[in-house]
Structures are given as structure tokens and as C-alpha cells.
Amino acid sequence: MPKHPDYPHVSSFTDRHGKTRWRFRKAGHKDTVIPGEPHSAEFDAAYEAIVGGRPAKTNVILLAGGVRPRSIKHAYKLLKESGAWLKLDFSTRDRYGRLIETLLTRKAGSEIIGDGPLAEVKRTHVKQWLQFHKDTPTMQKIMLICISKLIMIGIENEWITADPTYKMMKDYRHDTDGHATWTPEQCDQFEQFYPLGSTPRVAFALGVWLGLRASDIARLRWDHLTTKRMIINGEERTVEGFEILPFKGRKKKKGQTVFLPITPELAHELAPLSRDTDFVLLSSWKRGYSPRTLSGRMIQWVRAAGLPAGRLAGDLALSCHGLRKALGMRMAETGASTREMMDVLGHNSPSQAELYSRKARQVHLAINAMDKVAAGEAKRRKAPGLKIVK
Known part of the structure; x- marks a missing residue:
């Protein structure tokens, strides 16, 4: 343990990661690990605090933007520069970022949460922060994901060695079917309220007849319209539809486009629209929507x-995504295969498509079963009474 010539009672040691660290060791004093490297501002401030008998002031020199080194804000700064963060799609980064930034500006007592050292974050702190969203369990789960990402930055940079969020996700798992599926009656009510060709009606039609996410509805352009000629069941057909590259998963699929045929119902909805514009769905300013704005407008x-x-409507709330699920249920109820539903909705795994199929199949089987019960009961009631012959 070589001693440092410029700092009395300071010697080096190698931690379990093979990294050289420094600590203060003196009889009558508690061994104290000193952060940073010798002659750095952080190291000097901590050393002076130790020999002066005062608490260490480790975050004296601020980073750009007034961020304290190794603070939770510092972790967020590094998170936004990480490859894992940049791989997330824009809408996810925007959502996570707004949640994290709101947390960092909150106060815990007299201190700003974001200014606190990441190394001092305990499990009790995480639970307290999640209580900010106690009325929305789904938001608690997303917030926990965000906090875990910040913690991983601390672990990767060796600020901490333990994860205070370890195995917490199971305690905040919100069992739900996700976005509510629009029923046929709700679809009818929406169509009756808005006139043909209106912006709400067009957005609705693109969601329910193409199964598009809000991100794809907002980006759908008239130059995506194309015509396919194919032999189907021995018959040559010419089919008009939109050929698009779905925004979600575009990086994983490496530019794989999907063709979505226009149904007669959708053709009826699009008939009043001018095709001289760039986007199919236009705002009142004759411009396209951003996905976030479109979701809010819906x-x-x-x-x-x-x-x-x-x-405020809870699990019954209807959204753009619920229209996509409505199309999935309609396909399942009319006997579409799992593979067919996957190709229309762009699912990578059959699990979600099979969920639609199971729900539709359960209804069909239940109806068939009760029809048999009713038929059997009708026969029993009509049958002549049995006579006992001696």
C-alpha cells in the first residue's frame, strides 16, 4: 500500500475491480476512501475535510450546467449520451426524459432530488419517488424503469456497486390488457358524431382500417399509396393500398416495409380528401401532426x-392504439390466422395476435356450447314423458 508523498496518511489500494483507489488511514480515525485522483479538486476538497474534521464536500466543482459530479443529474446527463438511450425511438426518449426531468427538479425536504449523490440512493428513496405516481400504476412502472437506467449509469461508472431497484419491478407490475379495445358500438358512435372527411374521422379510419399506430398515422403520406397486382386463389387481382415502413421497430427490421390494402370502408372515408397534399391526415393549419400531438388530440x-x-377514465379510456386493437379483434372474429394478423399489425411475435385469437375463440366456443345446451334442453322439454311398464 504505497503512501502518497503529497498527502500524509493517504495510501493506495486496489479494489475488487482492479482499479487503484486512495484512502485516508490514521490511528484514531476511521478509514475513509477519498474520491477522485490526487491533486484533483474533488480529491483535495475531500482530503481537507477529513483532516479538518468536517464532513467531506465532494461536489465542490460543478460540471457544465451547474451539475454536481456523481449526482443523479450527472447520471442523467451521461444516460442521454449513452448508446442504449440513443437506440430508443424518439417518442420513448421523450417520455422517459420528461419523467426523469420532473423527478430531478422535485424537492426531498430542503434538497433538490437531482442534486443528491447517486451513491446515496437507497431502496426507501426509490419507493418514495414512486409514490409521486401512486394514482397511476402504469406511470409507476415507467418511472421505475427510468430510475433503473440512472442506477445502471452509476454501476457502469463504478460510483456504486449495488442496485437499490433490484427485483422491485415485480412489486409494481400492473396487470392490465393495456389500451382499451374500441367496441363496434363505440366506433359507430364516433362515426355518427363526426362528419365524413373531417380530421377526427380520417384519423379514426386510418387507425381502425389500417391498424396503424399514432406514429404511423401522423407520418402517412399520399406517396405511400401504391397498387399491387397478384394472383390470389387463382384469380388475378389489382389491390390499392399503402406501403409504409413502420416507425416502431424500423431499426430492427432494417427497412422492411409492409403493404396494407385499402378496404372498401377506408376507400369511402378517403374519397372526400384531396390528394394534392403531402400528408393524408392534416391539421387545421394544413400541416401534418406529430405523434404526440395526434395522441392528445384523439x-x-x-x-x-x-x-x-x-x-381519468382509467382502463376504459379509448385511444389511437385502441383502434389498432379493434382491427385485431375484427380479424380474429372473422377467422384470420395468427400469421395474417401479424403481417397486418406488424407484430414480431405471435403472442399478441394469439391473444386476439384466444378472446375471439373463447366467445365463439362459449356461444356454440350454450347453443348445444339450449337445443338439448328444448328436445328434453318436447320429448313425451317416460312411462314405466310393469
Whole structure:
């Protein structure tokens, strides 16, 4: 353990990761690991605090933007520069970022949460932070994901060695079917409220007849329209549809496009629209929507039509994504295969498509079973009474 010539009672040691660290060792004093490297501002401030008998002031020199080194804000700064963060799609980064930034600006007592050292984050702190979203379990789960990402930055940079969020996800798992599926009656109510060719009606039609996510509805352009000629069941057919590269999963699929045929119902909805514009769905300013704005507008349109919408409506709230699920249920109820549903909705695994199939099959089987019970009971009631012959 070589002693440092410029710092009395300071010697080096090698930690379990093979990294050289420094600590203060003196009889009558508690062994103290000193952060940073000798002659750095952080190291000097900590050493002076130790020999002066005062608590160490380890975050004296601030980083750009007034960020304290090794603080939770510092971890967020590094997270945004990481490859894992940059691989997330824009909407996910935006959602996570807004949640994290809100947390970092909150106060815990008299201190700003984001200014606190990441190394001092305990499991009790994480639970307290999750209570900010106690009325929305789904948001608690997302917040826990965000906190875990910050903790991993601390672990990767050797600020901490233990993860205070370890195995917490199971305690905050919110069992739900996700976005509510629009029923046929709700679809009818929406269509009756908004006139043909109106912006809400077009957004609705693109969601329910193409099964598009909000990110793809917002980006759908008229130059995506194309025509395919194919032999189907021995008959040559010419089919018009949209050929797009789905925004979600575009990196994993490496540019794989999907062709979505236009149904007669969708053709009827698109008939009043001008095709001289860039985007199929236009705002009142004759421009396209951003996915986030479109999702918010759909909540307003749904609520205006007298249907449940928004966070206050709970699990019954209707959204753009619920239209996509409505198409999945319609395909399942009409006997579409799992592979067919996957190709229309762009699912990578059959699990979600099979969920639609199981629900539709359960209804069909239940109806068939009760029909048999009813038929059997009718026969029993019509049958002549049995006579006992001696």
C-alpha cells in the first residue's frame, strides 16, 4: 500500500475491480476512501475535510450546467449520451426524459432530488419517488424503469456497486390488457358524431382500417399509396393500398416495409380528401401532426363524442392504439390466422395476435356450447314423458 508523498496518511489500494483507489488511514480515525485522483479538486476538497474534521464536500466543482459530479443529474446527463438511450425511438426518449426531468427538479425536504449523490440512493428513496405516481400504476412502472437506467449509469461508472431497484419491478407490475379495445358500438358512435372527411374521422379510419399506430398515422403520406397486382386463389387481382415502413421497430427490421390494402370502408372515408397534399391526415393549419400531438388530440375528440378518454377514465379510456386493437379483434372474429394478423399489425411475435385469437375463440366456443345446451334442453322439454311398464 504505497503512501502518497503529497498527502500524509493517504495510501493506495486496489479494489475488487482492479482499479487503484486512495484512502485516508490514521490511528484514531476511521478509514475513509477519498474520491477522485490526487491533486484533483474533488480529491483535495475531500482530503481537507477529513483532516479538518468536517464532513467531506465532494461536489465542490460543478460540471457544465451547474451539475454536481456523481449526482443523479450527472447520471442523467451521461444516460442521454449513452448508446442504449440513443437506440430508443424518439417518442420513448421523450417520455422517459420528461419523467426523469420532473423527478430531478422535485424537492426531498430542503434538497433538490437531482442534486443528491447517486451513491446515496437507497431502496426507501426509490419507493418514495414512486409514490409521486401512486394514482397511476402504469406511470409507476415507467418511472421505475427510468430510475433503473440512472442506477445502471452509476454501476457502469463504478460510483456504486449495488442496485437499490433490484427485483422491485415485480412489486409494481400492473396487470392490465393495456389500451382499451374500441367496441363496434363505440366506433359507430364516433362515426355518427363526426362528419365524413373531417380530421377526427380520417384519423379514426386510418387507425381502425389500417391498424396503424399514432406514429404511423401522423407520418402517412399520399406517396405511400401504391397498387399491387397478384394472383390470389387463382384469380388475378389489382389491390390499392399503402406501403409504409413502420416507425416502431424500423431499426430492427432494417427497412422492411409492409403493404396494407385499402378496404372498401377506408376507400369511402378517403374519397372526400384531396390528394394534392403531402400528408393524408392534416391539421387545421394544413400541416401534418406529430405523434404526440395526434395522441392528445384523439383524447379530445373521443371525449367530445361522449366516449371515455384520458387518464381519468382509467382502463376504459379509448385511444389511437385502441383502434389498432379493434382491427385485431375484427380479424380474429372473422377467422384470420395468427400469421395474417401479424403481417397486418406488424407484430414480431405471435403472442399478441394469439391473444386476439384466444378472446375471439373463447366467445365463439362459449356461444356454440350454450347453443348445444339450449337445443338439448328444448328436445328434453318436447320429448313425451317416460312411462314405466310393469
